Amino acid sequence: MSAKSDTEAKVKEALARIPFAKSLGIYPLIMGDELTLVLPYAPHIIGNPMLKALHGGAVGAFLETTALVQLSMVDTELPLSKPIGINIDYLRRGKPQDTYARAVIARKGSRVANVRVNAWQDNVASPITILHGNFLISSDDKK
Amino acid sequence: MLKPKSCMGGVLTALLDQASGLAAVSSFEDMQPVATLDLRIDYMRAATPGKTIIAEAHAYKTTRHIAFVRAVAHEGDVDNPVASSQASFMTTASGRPGMGNPMERTKAIKDLPSATKEDPKGDKS
Numbered sequence: 647m648s649a650k651s652d653t654e655a656k657v658k659e660a661l662a663r664i665p666f667a668k669s670l671g672i673y674p675l676i677m678g679d680e681l682t683l684v685l686p687y688a689p690h691i692i693g694n695p696m697l698k699a700l701h702g703g704a705v706g707a708f709l710e711t712t713a714l715v716q717l718s719m720v721d722t723e724l725p726l727s728k729p730i731g732i733n734i735d736y737l738r739r740g741k742p743q744d745t746y747a748r749a750v751i752a753r754k755g756s757r758v759a760n761v762r763v764n765a766w767q768d769n770v771a772s773p774i775t776i777l778h779g780n781f782l783i784s785s786d787d788k789k
Numbered sequence: 790m791l792k793p794k795s796c797m798g799g800v801l802t803a804l805l806d807q808a809s810g811l812a813a814v815s816s817f818e819d820m821q822p823v824a825t826l827d828l829r830i831d832y833m834r835a836a837t838p839g840k841t842i843i844a845e846a847h848a849y850k851t852t853r854h855i856a857f858v859r860a861v862a863h864e865g866d867v868d869n870p871v872a873s874s875q876a877s878f879m880t881t882a883s884g885r886p887g888m889g890n891p892m893e894r895t896k897a898i899k900d901l902p903s904a905t906k907e908d909p910k911g912d913k914s
Contacts, residue, residue: 708799
C-alpha cells in the first residue's frame with residue numbers, strides 16, 4: 647500500500663516536471679514497482695486523419711517520456727536525464743485509442759543509461775512502436 | 790513553480806518527425822501520404838530557453854514507396870544544431886482515391902472519434 651503510493655507520488659512528480667507530457671495527457675498506471683504510462687487518445691494527436699493514425703511524433707515523445715520517467719524512479723532527487731540518441735521503430739499504425747508503454751533499463755552506468763521502451767494498444771505481444779536509446783544521467787555536480 | 794527551462798526531447802522528436810514526414814510527402818511525385826518506419830535522433834545540445842527552433846528536412850532519396858530523410862533542428866544557425874535525425878517513411882495510400890483531396894481531408898478530420906470522456910484515473914491534469 648504505502649510502497650505503491652510512494653512510487654505513485656514519485657512518478658507523478660516526474661511527470662509534472664515535463665510540461666509536454668501534461669499537454670499530451672500522459673498518466674501513470676502502477677502495479678507494484680512496475681510502471682506503465684498511458685497516452686490517452688485525443689483527436690489532437692492524430693497525424694493522418696484519413697487513416698485515423700496517431701502522429702509518430704506524439705507516440706515517439708510518449709515513449710521518450712516513459713524512458714525518462716522510468717529513469718527518474720531510480721533517483722527522484724536528481725534532475726531528469728537527457729536523451730543522447732534514440733531510435734524509434736514504428737511497427738504498426740497507432741489506432742485512435744489509448745496507448746500504453748513500459749520501459750526497461752537495459753544497462754545503467756554512472757553516466758549513461760541504455761533504455762528500451764515498448765508501446766502497445768490491444769495486445770502487449772504486438773507492440774505498435776519500439777524505442778531504444780541512450781540517456782545521459784544527471785548527476786549532482788551538474789546544474 | 791517550475792521555471793521555463795529547455796524544451797524536452799519529446800518536443801524535438803515531434804517536430805523532427807513532422808518536418809521529415811512533410812519532406813517525405815512532398816518527395817513523391819503525386820504527394821503520397823506517409824507513415825514513419827523508423828526515426829533516429831541525436832540530441833547535440835540543450836535548446837536555448839525561449840528560442841524558436843527551426844527544423845530543416847531533406848528527402849535525399851525516394852524510391853517507389855520509401856523516402857529517406859535527414860533533418861536538422863537548430864535555432865537559426867544550421868552549423869550549431871540542437872538535434873539531427875535520420876528517418877525513413879513508407880507511403881500509406883496504396884491507391885486510395887481522394888487521399889490528396891483537401892475537402893475529403895477536412896471531412897476526415899471532422900469525423901475523427903472524440904476522446905472518451907472518462908476521467909483518467911491518475912493525474913487530473
